[in-house]
Amino acid sequence: xxxxxxxxxxxxxxxxxxxxxTPEGFDIKAVQTPEEGLSLALNHDHDLVVLDVMLPGMSGxxxxxxxxxxxxxxxxxxxxxxxxxxxxxxxxxxxxxYLPKPFNPRELVARIRAVQRRFETRSDAKDTPRQSPSxxxxxxxxxxxxxxxIIDEKPVSLTAVEFILLYELMKNAGxxxxxxxxxxxxxxRKLDIFDRxxxxxxxxxxxxxxxxxxxxxxxxxxxxxxxxxxLQE
Amino acid sequence: MSTQTKNFWFDLFLNNYLSSRIRKNLFLKxxxxxxxxxxxxxxxxxxxTFTSSTGPAAREKHREENRQQNLAQILYLYSxxxxxxxISDGKSAxxxxxxxxxxxxxxxxxxxxxxxxxxxxxxxxxxxxxxxxRFRKEDNPVIKIATANGIVVMCKIxxxxxxxxxAAGSQGPTRKFSIFxxxxxMRITISILMLTLLSFLLxxxxxxxxxxxxxxxxxxxxxxxxxxxxxxxxxxxxxxxQLGLDFDQMTSQIQNMIKDRQQLLRDVSHELRxxxxxxxxALEISKKKASEDVIPNLERIALxxxxxxxxxxxxxxLNKLETxxxxxxxxxxxxxxxxxRIGEDANxxxxxxxxxVVIAPFPVIHVNGYPEMIHRAIENVVRNAIRYTDKGTTVxxxxxxxxxxxxxxxxxxxxxxxxxxxxxxxxxxxPFYRVEGDRGRKTGGTGVGxxxxxxxxxxxxxxxxAENSKDGGLKIIITIPKKMIAT
Numbered sequence: 001x002x003x004x005x006x007x008x009x010x011x012x013x014x015x016x017x018x019x020x021x022t023p024e025g026f027d028i029k030a031v032q033t034p035e036e037g038l039s040l041a042l043n044h045d046h047d048l049v050v051l052d053v054m055l056p057g058m059s060g061x062x063x064x065x066x067x068x069x070x071x072x073x074x075x076x077x078x079x080x081x082x083x084x085x086x087x088x089x090x091x092x093x094x095x096x097x098y099l100p101k102p103f104n105p106r107e108l109v110a111r112i113r114a115v116q117r118r119f120e121t122r123s124d125a126k127d128t129p130r131q132s133p134s135x136x137x138x139x140x141x142x143x144x145x146x147x148x149x150i151i152d153e154k155p156v157s158l159t160a161v162e163f164i165l166l167y168e169l170m171k172n173a174g175x176x177x178x179x180x181x182x183x184x185x186x187x188x189r190k191l192d193i194f195d196r197x198x199x200x201x202x203x204x205x206x207x208x209x210x211x212x213x214x215x216x217x218x219x220x221x222x223x224x225x226x227x228x229x230x231l232q233e
Numbered sequence: 234m235s236t237q238t239k240n241f242w243f244d245l246f247l248n249n250y251l252s253s254r255i256r257k258n259l260f261l262k263x264x265x266x267x268x269x270x271x272x273x274x275x276x277x278x279x280x281x282t283f284t285s286s287t288g289p290a291a292r293e294k295h296r297e298e299n300r301q302q303n304l305a306q307i308l309y310l311y312s313x314x315x316x317x318x319x320i321s322d323g324k325s326a327x328x329x330x331x332x333x334x335x336x337x338x339x340x341x342x343x344x345x346x347x348x349x350x351x352x353x354x355x356x357x358x359x360x361x362x363x364x365x366x367r368f369r370k371e372d373n374p375v376i377k378i379a380t381a382n383g384i385v386v387m388c389k390i391x392x393x394x395x396x397x398x399x400a401a402g403s404q405g406p407t408r409k410f411s412i413f414x415x416x417x418x419m420r421i422t423i424s425i426l427m428l429t430l431l432s433f434l435l436x437x438x439x440x441x442x443x444x445x446x447x448x449x450x451x452x453x454x455x456x457x458x459x460x461x462x463x464x465x466x467x468x469x470x471x472x473x474x475q476l477g478l479d480f481d482q483m484t485s486q487i488q489n490m491i492k493d494r495q496q497l498l499r500d501v502s503h504e505l506r507x508x509x510x511x512x513x514x515a516l517e518i519s520k521k522k523a524s525e526d527v528i529p530n531l532e533r534i535a536l537x538x539x540x541x542x543x544x545x546x547x548x549x550x551l552n553k554l555e556t557x558x559x560x561x562x563x564x565x566x567x568x569x570x571x572x573x574r575i576g577e578d579a580n581x582x583x584x585x586x587x588x589x590v591v592i593a594p595f596p597v598i599h600v601n602g603y604p605e606m607i608h609r610a611i612e613n614v615v616r617n618a619i620r621y622t623d624k625g626t627t628v629x630x631x632x633x634x635x636x637x638x639x640x641x642x643x644x645x646x647x648x649x650x651x652x653x654x655x656x657x658x659x660x661x662x663x664p665f666y667r668v669e670g671d672r673g674r675k676t677g678g679t680g681v682g683x684x685x686x687x688x689x690x691x692x693x694x695x696x697x698x699a700e701n702s703k704d705g706g707l708k709i710i711i712t713i714p715k716k717m718i719a720t
Contacts, residue, residue: 016515
């Protein structure tokens with residue numbers, strides 16, 4: 001789970017990242033062009049992609065779109081700091097998390113670990129979904145073991161963040177899940193005041209789950225508190 | 234000049250309201266003067282017409298003379314055969330002849346022989362008879378008299394018997410012709426209306442493009458660099474249209490200059506971040522390998538790098554505020570919640586200086602805008618106040634609002650520090666401006682915090698200014714409209 005692909009056109013930064021991350025136990029491969037990065041990201045040799053938004057030629061967003069068309073591999077975007085539009089666009093396109101550049105490498109490690117945790121199969125961890133029985137509400141069936149979601153007998157492809165988000169909401173179906181708590185379990189960090197990451201993920205999850213079921217909104221927003229997965233009668 | 238007319242002119246020219254309106258408004262000015270010139274010309278034209286030899290008064294006199302002349306002529310034509318009839322066939326024949334002619338006459342005929350006996354049966358008023366007697370004694374063959382009841386013509390005719398007969402005719406007054414033409418009022422009304430309309434069109438033709446130019450200038454001055462005027466001026470090619478073209482050229486040049494400057498600033502800031510990103514990683518690597526005694530120095534380098542990063546971020550934010558942020562983030566902002574949150578965060582920071590932030594109670598207020606920008610603006614002002622207030626004092630935040638949607642929310646942030654010399658007050662919101670003697674930088678801050686606040690508030694059509702309060706501290710007042718004027 002430690003094979004990480006870095007796609008960033010700053011070659012020197014890539015070298016430094018290799019220097020920093022290798023002792024942390026990661027296996028880093030760094031490429032400078034989006035084309036190269038795209039083919040490597042899709043050949044299943046890596047577990048996570050760190051993708052810079054500003055790339056020569058094909059932009060980071062285009063690269064992300066091409067990756068998402070074929071793979072649900074976790075992606076962390078490196079965005080320009082302060083550019084809230086970049087970060088929302090990245091999340092909407094299916095990035096799992098983002099990190100404003102320039103970043104503290106410790107923060108990058110923390111983000112990578114948070115994304116990884118959602119995939120890890122640690123038998124001692126109680127909250128890992130893999131050991132849990134499958135959840136079924138209405139026409140949605142979520143299988144934590146094989147990490148699949150089936151709606152109306154059709155499988156739906158979710159990113160790691162979306163899967164864990166849906167799992168948390170379905171586990172607490174009928175109850176409001178606090179936004180901050182959701183952020184800590186799903187993204188592994190607290191939200192800043194204006195961080196809309198969770199909301200963006202919820203909104204893409206809504207799109208993937210499709211229209212209302214029996215005229216009830218599947219995921220309801222509770223203003224100022226959080227989200228609620230509706231129980232079907 | 235009577236008092237009344239004097240008052241009228243007084244009202245028209247000296248009345249403060251009207252004269253000041255005219256003085257301040259080019260349109261009214263042109264309209265007023267062209268109308269005045271037009272009315273004056275109409276007046277002069279009328280005066281000339283009525284007094285000239287071909288004018289209505291002269292024509293009327295001429296017409297009256299003509300009528301008398303005609304009457305005399307007809308009287309002569311009428312009387313001659315009648316006299317002959319009387320001479321040859323006697324009185325009864327002449328009366329029956331007169332009766333036959335009566336219907337075709339438009340005057341009252343009288344006919345007398347040399348002895349003064351009437352040849353036809355007609356009553357004679359005593360007044361008329363007196364005139365007649367006088368006429369018979371005179372040598373005049375013809376007299377024409379205009380009386381109150383019309384005109385009277387008398388003439389002497391010598392019959393075939395050699396005697397002198399007297400014929401007279403009286404015609405009632407003609408229908409009194411007005412000296413004004415029949416549709417005079419309509420004509421005058423139409424011409425005045427036409428002239429006023431033309432004046433109006435002329436005034437508008439001149440002032441319309443000027444108004445447009447002025448609006449564009451105002452728009453440009455308030456920061457809308459895309460304001461252009463020539464396309465709104467239509468097909469004009471005159472000096473004003475050329476002025477419009479010049480204006481457009483000027484604005485697009487300024488716009489390009491500003492764009493270039495912003496682009497340069499943005500590029501430089503972005504470029505500065507790449508080495509900074511590498512420095513962050515290199516620093517962390519060094520920290521892992523470094524011995525204990527070097528760590529504080531490395532921490533210091535990290536702190537300075539972080540400061541540099543913050544400064545770059547703020548310059549980029551300023552840049553973004555100038556170009557106008559993404560509209561996607563504009564929504565209803567709960568100002569009360571925002572301020573309490575800022576207060577809490579600031580209190581945490583203020584604690585180390587033994588300072589506290591006090592928020593006066595106020596009701597729940599919502600404004601429309603960019604939440605992050607309003608947050609940054611207020612936060613920067615509050616942080617600035619914490620930085621400068623004296624140790625052990627408070628920073629006071631108070632909010633005033635009125636129920637009306639039109640009234641803005643007024644926010645006052647007051648510290649208990651040394652204040653700022655009043656000559657420096659207007660410059661406080663300039664980037665990197667520091668009050669003299671404050672170069673020591675011990676108070677921290679990047680130097681653009683208040684500038685960001687200023688731009689962010691301006692973006693919301695609000696106002697922000699600084700005052701020294703009575704107790705010596707600095708007071709910053711922010712107004713935010715509840716609804717943005719332009720979104």
